[in-house]
Amino acid sequence: MKKTEFFEKNEISLRFYAAKAIIEEAASLALSMRPSPGGPSATLKGRQDYVTEADRAVELMVYNRLSTLFPDDGFIGEERGEQAQGTYRWVLDPIDGTSNYARGRNRWCISLGLMKNDLPVAGIINAPALKEIFTAIRGEGAFLNGKPIYAAKTKNLDESMVEIGWSPFVPLEWWQEKTTAILNLGSMPRSLGSGALALADVACGRSDGYLEKVIYIWDVAAALVILEEADARISPFIKMGGIEKRTTILATAPNIASQLSKALGVELG
Ligand code: LIP
Numbered sequence: 001m002k003k004t005e006f007f008e009k010n011e012i013s014l015r016f017y018a019a020k021a022i023i024e025e026a027a028s029l030a031l032s033m034r035p036s037p038g039g040p041s042a043t044l045k046g047r048q049d050y051v052t053e054a055d056r057a058v059e060l061m062v063y064n065r066l067s068t069l070f071p072d073d074g075f076i077g078e079e080r081g082e083q084a085q086g087t088y089r090w091v092l093d094p095i096d097g098t099s100n101y102a103r104g105r106n107r108w109c110i111s112l113g114l115m116k117n118d119l120p121v122a123g124i125i126n127a128p129a130l131k132e133i134f135t136a137i138r139g140e141g142a143f144l145n146g147k148p149i150y151a152a153k154t155k156n157l158d159e160s161m162v163e164i165g166w167s168p169f170v171p172l173e174w175w176q177e178k179t180t181a182i183l184n185l186g187s188m189p190r191s192l193g194s195g196a197l198a199l200a201d202v203a204c205g206r207s208d209g210y211l212e213k214v215i216y217i218w219d220v221a222a223a224l225v226i227l228e229e230a231d232a233r234i235s236p237f238i239k240m241g242g243i244e245k246r247t248t249i250l251a252t253a254p255n256i257a258s259q260l261s262k263a264l265g266v267e268l269g
Pocket of ligand 1: 097193
């Protein structure tokens with residue numbers, strides 16, 4: 001291994017392990033702040049678009065910790081946007097699945113991606129209410145609670161399960177068209193409110209595909225490297241402009257990738 005590769009590998013590993021510990025602390029904070037089951041305890045940013053006190057508290061805590069440890073790194077968060085620039089860039093969704101979190105449900109997570117320039121190099125998705133932590137470092141595999149994970153080997157669409165993400169930015173006609181396409185394939189549909197966890201489910205084989213019409217970089221930055229390391233197929237989200245604007249994403253199990261790509265009208269990388 002060349003000296004430069006050795007130092008880069010260690011720069012990423014150092015950041016990854018420090019961030020993993022910080023996210024575990026943030027996950028405990030978020031869990032302690034979770035509303036009781038019931039109507040949404042949140043502020044509405046728009047129709048069906050929520051933000052909670054935990055979103056703000058987690059983002060501030062993670063930013064403060066990471067900027068202290070790695071002052072030259074960049075940082076983008078869902079709630080406060082870009083707060084710093086740098087070769088290494090942290091991309092955080094402080095609570096992904098906020099609509100679930102705000103009602104006291106379990107399907108939500110903290111999603112933190114590390115990018116070097118525009119390349120995702122490490123990811124951590126921590127879902128404390130589910131007791132699940134998805135992780136990956138580029139070139140070193142993908143894991144769920146420390147055990148290797150891989151996309152499903154599903155070949156028969158009649159056995160497939162495909163999740164489709166919904167947000168207020170999704171036109172009704174698009175939703176109806178794509179849901180019908182999923183059903184016409186013989187797939188079982190799901191829509192569970194967290195894009196990061198939906199992508200993590202494709203990475204570990206719990207589902208065979210995830211489609212969302214428009215999703216942000218902070219929802220997917222951690223999942224992109226986890227999916228790659230788990231041998232899933234993914235649309236070229238970043239080449240499609242996903243860092244700058246909300247963009248379509250499709251992630252699939254490898255053996256049915258071409259059928260899903262064709263039926264859902266999204267090119268894969
Ligand atoms: C959520 C995304 C999900 C989308 C939801 C929402 P948030 O992010 O993870 O993919 O369908 O509408 O945008 O707002 O919970 O961080």
